[in-house]
Amino acid sequence: GENVEQHPSTLSVQEGDSAVIKCTYSDSASNYFPWYKQELGKRPQLIIDIRSNVGEKKDQRIAVTLNKTAKHFSLHITETQPEDSAVYFCAASKGNAGNMLTFGGGTRLMVKP
C-alpha cells in the first residue's frame, strides 16, 4: 500500500520567515495530494491541494509543489505569522480508489513572534 513520509516532525521559525515541509510517497499511482492544518483541539482543515497534472499551486502565502518523478511534494508558507502555528499533515490518494487518504506523520510548526 501507499506510504507517506513527512519531515521535519517539528519546525520552529521566526515570524516573517518562510517554512517548508516536505513529503515523499511510495505509490506512483497516487494523483491527489492535500495538505491539512490542525490546530490544538480542532479538526484538520484543508488548506491547499494539488493534483498530479499540476506542478505548483499557490494560494496567497501558501504554495505546494509536486515532483512526480521523485515522488515528493512540499508545502511552502511565506511570511509566517503566529496563527500559522499548528500541526500540518500531508496526504496522498489514488483517485480511482475512492477518497482514501494516506497521511504523513505530521509537522508541528511553531512561529515565534
Add this chain to the structure above:
Amino acid sequence: KAGVTQTPRYLIKTRGQQVTLSCSPISGHRSVSWYQQTPGQGLQFLFEYFSETQRNKGNFPGRFSGRQFSNSRSEMNVSTLELGDSALYLCASSLLRDRGSEQYFGPGTRLTVT
C-alpha cells in the same frame, strides 16, 4: 452550508463494551470516510462509504465496522473495546466519488477506553 457534524463529541467506555459513533456529512456529499487519530499512529484510514456501499477498508480488525444510510449519514461501531482503541475518531465527507476530491473533516469523537 453546515459543516460535517459528529456525535457524541466525547465518550468514555470500559474495556469489552461496544460503541457507536455518528457522522452527518455536508449536505449533498455522498462519500463519508472515517479515520482514527492517535499520538502514536497519527491519522489512519478506517473505511469509506459511498451511496451506502463500503468502497475501501483500512487495516483494522473486524471489531471496527461501519455503515451508511440513504441520507448519507454514517455510523461506525467498535465492538469489544480495547484500551488501544482510545483515540480521536474523525469522519470526513466528500462530494465526489473518485478523482481524489476534497475532504472536509468533522470535529471528531474523542473515545476513552478505561
